[in-house]
Amino acid sequence: MSERRVVVTDCPGGPLLVRGADEVVGVDGTSAAVERAVVAVCRCGRSERMPWCDDSHRDRRRRKKP
Amino acid sequence: MRLPEPCGPLSEGVVETLRAQPVGPHAVPEPRAMGDVTYPLTDRDFQLALWILYELHYRGFDDVEDPRAEWDPLLMVSRAALERTYEHAVRELVAETPQDAPALEDLGDTPAEQVTAALVRMTARSGPSDVAQFLHRRASREEFRSYLAERAVYHLRESDPQSFVLPRIGGAAKVALAELQYDEYGGGRADRLHQTLFARALASLEMPTDLAPYVAQATGATLASVNLMSLFALNRRLRGAAMGHLAAFEATSSLPCERILRGARRLGLPEAVQDYYDEHVEADAVHEQVAIRGICAALVEDEPDLAPDVVLGATACLAVDGLAGEVLLESWRSRRDAPVAG
Known part of the structure; x- marks a missing residue:
């Protein structure tokens, strides 16, 4: 087994994909x-499931007031 | 599972052949019957015949005693004839779909950039589907159940078609598809297998958990949406379309699942129903990125010629699933408008 690495992948306009992490701290x-092999971490701040992406960045109608 | 009841000359031909022992020479599909099919996309007899032939490659039927039926050359001929007609209809539907998207070449410098931009663009336009909005705000318990029954034809076999593509692609695209499938198949936990989550949702509503009763009632359009995945996944030449289909499917799933989850809560449906849709909000937000950027982009980097097929598959997914959604909404509407029997 190779050494475990945490890898973060940028998805422009979308979340960060994170592989190999144990937890995400807000x-x-x-x-x-982290309960799946790869997770999507919200970057737009609109998710209702923070810290996870729920695809709200796609929903033009749902925009939370800051 | 036993063979479904046929509903016309095409499915009758297939079922009769499969009941004959051993499988041997037969005349399916009857050319005349094929000629009678005017719109294969919603023709239940046509789609059921094709679905039965595809099912031989998945779990099969208890009452088909000859295990060689799966690769019976004459059944292959039948399948190929049905597939030709179906693929032609799908390509026509895609050609009719209004395209305001720029040409692939104008979307980026490399095939990977072009395909990524095209997939993001075409799935961005679709908000939560009308079906999801109906389930969220309006559906009765009975209508919600009928939605689960219709979707059971896919969800009880969820992700299986795409597994056929794994040996057909290589490198980073294969790794990404395996990663996505691992999550669909429970991430190492049998109790989190998505097919099982859906079966548990059905059981919580005291609905059957085997496929047969749902296939018996599914509309032609629902069977078509499931057959589309098999068509793409079981034909190696269409592997690009299979992965484009997967990307569009995943990218248009998370927001609708959130709506459906809220509908389930509104109706006070059991935890198991909510759990299924709850799981898919987060899972499909991940899968969307993995499918678009991990699978499709890597696939066309490896095989640039597949770029148009990836877009074809994605467009076909949105169009055919859209059609199945319209048929379902229409059935709810017409039942609501029907005079209530005294």
């Missing part, structure tokens, strides 16, 4: 456990 310090 700015408020809350930790979300």
Whole structure:
């Protein structure tokens, strides 16, 4: 088994794909456990399932007020 | 599962042949019957005949006693004839679909960039489908159940067609497809296999968990949407279309699943139903990126000639699934408008 690596892939206009991580920690310090081999981390701030992408960046009608 | 009841000359020909023992010379599809098919995309008899022939490559039928039926040369001839007609109809539908997209060459410098841009563009236009919005806001419990019953034909075999593509592609595209399939197949946990999640949702509503009763009632358009995946996945020459189809399917799944989840909550449906759609909001947001950037982009980098096929598959997915959605909405509308029997 090779050494485990955490790899982050940029999806322009979309989330970051993260492979090999155990948890994702938000700015408020809350930790979300990674439960699948690859996860999509929200970057647009519109997800209702933070820190995970829920594809809200696609939904032009749903825009949360800051 | 037992063979479905035929519903016309084409499915009758296939079922009769499969019941004969051993499978041997036969005349399916009857050319005259094929000639009677005016619109294969919604023709239930046509699609059922094709579905039965495809099913021989998946789990098969208990009452087909000759296991060689799967590769019976004459059944292959029948399948090829049905596929030719179906593929032609799909290509016509795609050609009729309004394209305001720029030519592939204008979308980027490399085939990978072009295909990525085309897939993002064509799936960005679709918001939550009308079906998802109906399920979210309006559907009755009965209508929700009828949606699950219609979709069961796919979800009880979820992701299986695309597994046939794994040995047909190489390198990074193969790795990405395997990664996506691993997640669809439960990520190493049998209880998270997506097919099983859906069966559990059906069971929670005391609906059957075997495929047969759903195939018996599915519309031609629903069978067509499932057959489209088999058509693309079981023909190596259409591997690009299979992966384009997968990308469009995943990229238009997350937002609708969120709506359907809310509909399930509104109706107070069991946890297992909510769990299925809840899982797919996050999973398909990941799969969309893996399918577009991991699979399709890598595939055309490897085989640039496949770029137009990837776009064809994606367009066909949106068009054929759109058609199945319209048929379903129309059936709900007409039942609501029908006078209530006293």
